[in-house]
């Protein structure tokens with residue numbers, strides 16, 4: 001399971017409201033209703049953050065937080081029913097990163113989640129599919145070099161530098177004309193066809209150079 005926020009709360013109505021707010025803020029939420037399920041879930045599919053209610057059946061929030069600290073550094077926001085409990089929990093070194101007291105505004109919770117997420121190092125980016133060697137004017141796909149003509153290099157490098165951006169035929173024609181004066185509109189389609197064939201020889205499963213009907217081409221990201 002990809003990055004998600006685990007909400008551990010046995011009050012189903014409250015859990016649903018909280019999950020709605022978190023989802024609306026652009027995160028994905030999983031809700032579990034007791035401590036044992038929370039620990040099992042965290043071991044199986046580590047979340048990006050845990051919202052943990054203190055009062056839970058089958059393992060209260062404090063014991064869940066302490067146990068998960070034995071195997072995980074996931075940030076935890078602990079929800080308590082009383083303000084006084086927060087002091088007590090701080091004294092007990094619960095392992096939580098932040099505390100909120102019921103009743104809390106779901107907006108406040110989302111703000112705290114965002115604040116913690118901003119402090120976290122961003123996950124390692126996957127290696128890019130394509131790499132441009134500007135000095136040698138070569139491009140490799142999945143670490144294998146493509147054999148390109150100067151025009152093919154110019155077109156593909158321009159698209160790779162701006163992944164997801166649609167290039168019209170006119171824009172590509174402009175780029176191509178820096179290398180070839182007599183290139184025609186039709187020739188752009190031929191260049192793209194040849195580029196696709198060369199990429200497919202290395203990565204047949206990759207939908208790398210995409211046609212946007214009636215508009216132009218883009219490199220998928």
Ligand code: CA
Nearest residue numbers: 010011053055
């Ligand atoms: Ca509860």
